[in-house]
Amino acid sequence: MSTEGKPITCVAAVAYEAGKPLTVEEIVVDPPKAHEVRIKIEYTAVCHTDAYTLSGVDPEGAFPCVLGHEGAGVVESVGEGVTNVKPGDHVIALYTAECKKCKFCLSGKTNLCGAVRATQGKGVMPDGTSRFHNKKGEDLLHFMGCSTFSQYTVVADVSVVAIDPSAPLDRTCLLGCGVTTGYGAAIKTADVQKGDTVAVFGAGTVGLSVVQGAKVRGASKIIVVDLNDEKKQWSEEFGATDFVNPTKDLKEGETIVSKLIEMTDGGLDFTFDCTGNTQVMRDALEACHKGWGQSIIIGVAAAGKEISTRPFQLVTGRVWKGSAFGGIKGRSEMGGLVSDYMSGKLKVDEFITHRRPFTDINNAFEDLHHGDCLRTVLDLSK
Ligand SMILES: NC(=O)C1=CN([C@@H]2O[C@H](COP(=O)(O)OP(=O)(O)OC[C@H]3O[C@@H](n4cnc5c(N)ncnc54)[C@H](OP(=O)(O)O)[C@@H]3O)[C@@H](O)[C@H]2O)C=CC1
Numbered sequence: 001m002s003t004e005g006k007p008i009t010c011v012a013a014v015a016y017e018a019g020k021p022l023t024v025e026e027i028v029v030d031p032p033k034a035h036e037v038r039i040k041i042e043y044t045a046v047c048h049t050d051a052y053t054l055s056g057v058d059p060e061g062a063f064p065c066v067l068g069h070e071g072a073g074v075v076e077s078v079g080e081g082v083t084n085v086k087p088g089d090h091v092i093a094l095y096t097a098e099c100k101k102c103k104f105c106l107s108g109k110t111n112l113c114g115a116v117r118a119t120q121g122k123g124v125m126p127d128g129t130s131r132f133h134n135k136k137g138e139d140l141l142h143f144m145g146c147s148t149f150s151q152y153t154v155v156a157d158v159s160v161v162a163i164d165p166s167a168p169l170d171r172t173c174l175l176g177c178g179v180t181t182g183y184g185a186a187i188k189t190a191d192v193q194k195g196d197t198v199a200v201f202g203a204g205t206v207g208l209s210v211v212q213g214a215k216v217r218g219a220s221k222i223i224v225v226d227l228n229d230e231k232k233q234w235s236e237e238f239g240a241t242d243f244v245n246p247t248k249d250l251k252e253g254e255t256i257v258s259k260l261i262e263m264t265d266g267g268l269d270f271t272f273d274c275t276g277n278t279q280v281m282r283d284a285l286e287a288c289h290k291g292w293g294q295s296i297i298i299g300v301a302a303a304g305k306e307i308s309t310r311p312f313q314l315v316t317g318r319v320w321k322g323s324a325f326g327g328i329k330g331r332s333e334m335g336g337l338v339s340d341y342m343s344g345k346l347k348v349d350e351f352i353t354h355r356r357p358f359t360d361i362n363n364a365f366e367d368l369h370h371g372d373c374l375r376t377v378l379d380l381s382k
Pocket residue numbers: 047048049052177178181201202203204205206207225226227228231274275276277280297298299300301323324325326368369370371374
């Protein structure tokens with residue numbers, strides 16, 4: 001029996017309160033309104049940003065909500081006026097929308113899109129309302145325009161892209177955030193060139209994806225900085241040439257900045273913060289080469305945190321930049337990433353260290369805190 005136009009009751013993991021485990025329960029998902037798409041989410045992974053928002057330090061975090069933004073599934077139904085996807089399409093949800101019409105999309109200068117960002121940040125659909133309700137009839141907020149921690153979700157049509165149906169959704173879900181973010185930051189935001197020197201702070205999925213982007217571009221040196229020696233082997237597998245653990249690899253009087261400058265004859269062409277730690281962001285900037293080195297901030301810092309450095313660092317030519325979703329325009333460029341994955345150019349499977357049934361989602365958040373985990377993929381059919 002068709003579910004089109006009807007509310008669907010399904011299982012979701014609801015974040016009722018910051019700092020508390022998610023509640024796995026049945027919720028009701030309304031049908032999509034005009035320019036909206038209802039997706040049957042097949043697989044989702046947990047990104048560090050989900051844990052960040054659940055912890056309560058996200059200035060935009062609002063509860064109760066359905067978290068999750070690294071997910072893939074199949075379109076169940078579409079609202080009036082939707083032309084970019086149709087029922088049955090295999091899709092990836094996009095937390096960075098692409099409307100192709102707004103000032104941002106038309107600028108040619110950024111992948112940030114202005115179409116739905118304001119309502120997205122408030123946890124509601126573009127018309128200001130929610131499609132999620134719990135069994136008590138209370139509204140649940142959306143998250144990052146995706147809310148993939150639910151067997152069914154509703155997203156704006158500008159926040160979804162159809163992909164090659166032969167690509168496995170239990171892997172391509174990772175293209176919804178971590179892999180695309182790091183890889184794009186290297187090949188688009190920084191536009192690393194052959195022979196460049198690169199340092200990556202934080203060897204999680206985002207950082208290691210920067211590493212693979214830098215390797216694809218032919219960087220001559222790719223130094224990974226992480227506090228955990230368990231990340232050394234992974235770093236090398238993704239293309240790192242060097243690994244530094246600042247808690248044990250620094251000599252008396254040495255700092256991570258002086259060590260990196262010494263290793264690269266004056267500093268790096270590009271550094272990337274993939275930790276969200278503001279002291280690391282400063283170190284990453286100051287490890288850049290005088291005159292031209294660029295530092296790209298990818299990590300997300302807690303509410304109230306600010307970055308600082310001596311202005312002289314910028315006066316003398318170092319550049320601080322940021323990158324969201326790797327600078328990738330989701331609807332225009334995801335197809336290329338999927339085909340790079342299918343042809344073996346882009347590693348994705350290698351990031352999947354754990355798999356769990358969806359109902360085990362709270363343990364997937366625990367996995368994130370362990371050195372042996374890059375990504376846990378959750379199967380929403382279980
Ligand atoms: N801008 C964007 O578009 C996006 C931003 N993000 C953000 O990027 C960051 C990385 O995400 P993700 O890869 O999923 O996270 P992970 O937690 O998997 O990776 C972060 C890594 O950084 C390490 N680390 C922590 N502190 C330091 C430090 N002081 N020096 C060196 N390494 C350190 C961690 O080690 P340990 O595990 O031992 O703590 C871990 O290996 C997060 O802040 C996330 O919110 C994510 C996706 C998109």
